[in-house]
Amino acid sequence: MPLWRRKSFWLALSVSWLLLILLGVFPLRLAVPPGPLPGCSQGWPRWLDAAFLQSFSQSETLPKDAPQLSQAPRGSSCTWGACFDTSKCKGNALKIFAHSPAGTTTEAHRRILDSLEGSRYYALSPTEACLHLFLPSQDHTCGPLPPYWNGGRNHLVLSLYPAPCTRLGQAMVAEASPSLDIFRPGFDVALPYLPEAHPLQGGAPGQLQQHSPQPGATLLAVAEEKGRWRITDTHASTCPWGKHCEQDPGLHQTHPGETLPNATFCLIPGHRSAASSLLQALQAGCIPVLLSPRWELPFSEVIDWTKAAIIADERLPLQVLTALRDMLPSKILSLRQQTQFLWTAYFSSVEKVIHTTLEIIQDRIWGTSAHPSLMWNSPPGALLALPTFSTSLKDFPFYHLQQGSSPESSFSALIWVGVSSEPLLKLIQVVAGSRYCAQILILWSSEKPPPDRWPETTVPLTVIEGRRKASDRFFPYGDISTNVILSLDAHSTLSTSEVDFAFVVWQSFPERMVGFLTQNHFWDEARGAWGYSTEMANEFSMVLTTAVFYHRYYHTLFTHSLPKALRTMADDTPTCVDILMNFLVATVTKLPPIKVPYGRQHQEAVPLAAEGPGPVPEPQPLAQDCFSRVAAGFGHMPLVSSRVRLEPVLFKDPVSVQRKKYRSLEKP
């Protein structure tokens, strides 16, 4: 045997041996997952005699004697059931009476009282109220207790700052960022820590300009003393906060101003004094990362903060950082949007904060018919979604997507009659001709008595006697049987095709108003006020309510949520009603209305279509004045402009008219 062969043979043999030994020793370790060797106990044993085990409640035979009714201690540990007497609230409606605060009225007190007066909860006398408001003075004494105090029962101690005195008998405490140790969940209310200059009404909208974070935006900003922010970079080696990091925190760019840098996440330390940073972050659309907060988050009873913020453990900085860096874009996207929604819905003004507080207490009184969690935590928010309208979410225009439901397929036409006029009969026929029309309601607001005979229609026709007020047309009449309303004026002219098409469009946008004639708003430099114009333009922000589709819910909202002052003004100036409704819907949707095509023949026939329900055309200056007063009443300008008109797919396309579904819209 040649040497090389023998060599290779021995080589093969030794390699085989080596392999044998290797396989015998090492792979054993590699193959078995790290942990104890097999044979040792793995997991909880399956006992052979498990079947003979007794149930834990076996020994618990029924208690022979009657159970004790131990009465819970009161006062220091109040609960809603024990310390609030709901029977005082007639018809389950919360009415709050504000005792004039003792001593000098501070600015904060005045702002609270101002926002109360406009609300539907305001009681004029202590006898009709079931909740009494006590505003403590900011010194340690809290000031003298009000009359009717009654141990604090049915009292609300409200302070926009951390309250000077927190345990006042059986009174509920609503204070800014209460400490976790004294907060009584379900009884006290946690308020946000508002800055001094927080606006009373309206308030600045959220600063978020786009849904997703800008590429290259800083990942992290850290809240520092006095509302300052610090941008930090987030390499794993550095550690942005806390004492647990030994390394040098690395390069930091200190943000000098009080404005928030453009960052995706905002770290807020857990101590109570940092609580004021939360609102800043919310407004800026920066996702708050709260590190073991020692204070109760604002309105935590109803707001699901996990949808807008991350509440993390301050002891795990690196872990939190890694989690933030690895967060899925979908999660970041939804957190960001939720911060903005919460800001605009509940925090942007003192008024909203106060109203939210009262709404929470009202919800407790309502019990089962309170706002469902979805209403609190999705647009437009609980202040604009009244559960008195319906307990079913799909009755509202906003929740169809979440509910997987679709809007109704028929509408009610509501025709306002100011002065009886000829086109009314024609209008009824046009509307009744629509296959989506379910009923016609005539709102008779004329001095003359309504005629005895009405034209024969295929759909039921009901006559409602109005109170001859302009706001009548937006009253939630019980006779309205569908969720969709086509609001019309006696002298509106429309074709059936137009009605049909507008309704089909409305079904795609159930929360908006879908109208034919539009107006646009603008800032009038000369007058230094908001103005509007009815001229044909490339943009619009309002639709005339003399011919418009919208959801019935807005009638309820108009009647029950608008401040009384605004509604009275609308009654005095009839054109105002139109503006007011547009403002209201825009406040809810934050979006422009929808415009659909309107035949030119009508526009020429009714030159004054823009005039509203009043019998006498209002002079323009008065209407302009009304417009700026409504804008002032809302505290901000909710109207949004649009440059789009929605038309039938084949509108004025060069195809045979026979192919088109809405032919009469094509007429020149």
Place this chain on the structure above:
Amino acid sequence: MCASVKYNIRGPALIPRMKTKHRFYYVTLFSIVLLGLIATGVFQFWPHSIESSGDGGVEKRSIKEVPVVRLPAASPIPERGDLSCRMHTCFDVYRCGFNPKNKIKVYIYPLKKYVDDAGVPVSSTISREYNELLAAISDSDYYTDDISRACLFVPSIDVLNQSPLRIKETAQALAQLSRWDRGTNHLLFNMLPGGPPDYNTALDVPRDRALLAGGGFSTWTYRQGYDVSIPVFSPLSTEVALPEKAPGPRRYFLLSSQMAIHPEYREDLEALQAKHRESVLVLDKCTNLSEGVLSVRKRCHQHQVFDYPQVLQEATFCVVLRGARLGQAVLSDVLQAGCVPVVIADSYILPFSEVLDWKRASVVVPEEKMSDMYSILQNIPQRQIEEMQRQICFSSNLQEKRTFDVATGIIFGIARWFWEAYFQSIKAIALATLQIINDRIYPYAAISYEEWNDPPTVKWTSVSNPLFLPLIPPQSQGFTAIVLTYDRVESLFRVITEVSKVPSLSKLLVVWNNQNKNPPEESLWPKIRVPLKVVRTAENKLSNRFFPYDEIETEAVLAIDDDIIMLTSDELQFGYEVWREFPDRLVGYPGRLHLWDHEMNKWKYESEWTNEVSMVLTGAAFYHKYFNYLYTYKMPGDIKNWVDAHMNCEDIAMNFLVANVTGKAVIKVTPRKKFKCPECTAIDGLSLDQTHMVERSECINKFASVFGTMPLKVVEHRADPVLYKDDFPEKLKSFPNIGSL
């Protein structure tokens, strides 16, 4: 193994050349080595397959054999529970290191039998339920058998029921656990706390910092955000199967089935019955049952005998009244029967209240309002109740699910769902408890409100639009145009020149999908006023068009084919304006429709002049860049690969994706014009056109089956500028050049 086979082959090849006696010797030697190798290999892999196929690693032992631990009388006792404990003060989070799965590791102490100095057992070793509970934890992803890696420790000392326990000795047993350390990170399960006469609402065993998962907490003993409130398990859950009951009116409006009720409360209930006769039923224990009948399963009203818990299904509302303890097992039975619990137990912390929204599944009535209970319940609108019932018979038919009306409030459906998910077994209770603790430690991976509370039927039908915030992005942001191209350079350059005239264009991205050819030299490209970037792809795939390139800085993306040259600058600018008003939708130019073909019983693609639109072609469409991310990483099923393999229908896939995730229709902008799109170029050759239509129809059917539904929404409108074709001076219109052919 492979290596040995290789040598095996080489070995015999050498053999014939050797002498016979050597040969025999070597063959033997080799055989031994070979055998050894095989044996080792088999030995290696054999036991593993056994382990993975069965529970061979789990011990089969008798409980009687567990080791005995003697507790000296003087051994330490833990402090009483610290009421101020919070996660960040009493819980050692450092033990729960970061892990990619975001799961805490739970260790279970081995079972021991504890006896005192006199050798008297401290308690019975373990109850059936606690054994089940520990087995459930052990089988879950949370379990670890490595004590040093554990974040949470579960003692095997059974404290589910306090009554049989010797409090002091049990506490001593806890204190001697190897990692006790004042109870830090230890989790105790207790369902029946307290004892006579005053029945504390939390376990009386001193437990220092240990977390307590307790049934029957009151507001005074519950440490919010630290303890976990759990249900009292009802053994009937496993014994009796109650079918889900069809909706419809139930015989009784209100029913009370509990046996041990305080006489005062029973008086109240009986007063209600006297007043409302037929609609209220108050049951009590049976006194005249014959021998051998289980008294637990029977209830009586006067002389009438009812089966329990079946009778609960006959009522709309069922009373769950506090007994000696706040937590009552009857709550579980009531939920199982789909009856709405009326909880009358002041200060009771309802099970899993940290995550479950009990407002949706129960009615809470204060004890002092018990006599008003009937009117309170009647004030719940009938409509709400009816809708709750409708929910139950919800069809799971996927094709139809979208059109169903889903109600909320749905107390019936939710009550039953709560039971199924969190009450029905010890395992469900144990896992929900661990999930709650897990969510506190890894909050960024926590389960959402909807996942906890919505029944599966609601989860299927609801759509949560990822761009839900009503927001009109500022015009200044502009859009990024993405042109997908292969080799039509001339046409591409024309498209670039045309698109660059659009005022709001902020960047142009050319996706060069041709790997065999280099893009033209830089100097040859048209000079435009915005940055132009060319991305070369690794493979010629259609999905490259929808890749979330880092170069895309704007939210708005215009996808445009390299042959779309007929769109005017006004039309494109207007398209962008429309997108700003509808940023969550696909906003495109050529529109298409899907139709149900009744003859073929399947979906059909339609590109004719129709009055309806359900898709827009992405040969020219604006959309939010987030949809690129969704298309690339979250496209359901195999659609993405399927599209790349078939080189077709990427646009239909995008339409499906966006409609499915937003629940909204597309927006077609501007009037119809002749487009150089696949269908249009093929118009001359009719057969080609037909093949194309068949392929496209196939895509729709394929996608609908993958999505499990038809997400596309049909609408009858398109978008035009406000003054389109209106009698108005053209010069004053914002977008005059719309619709020119």
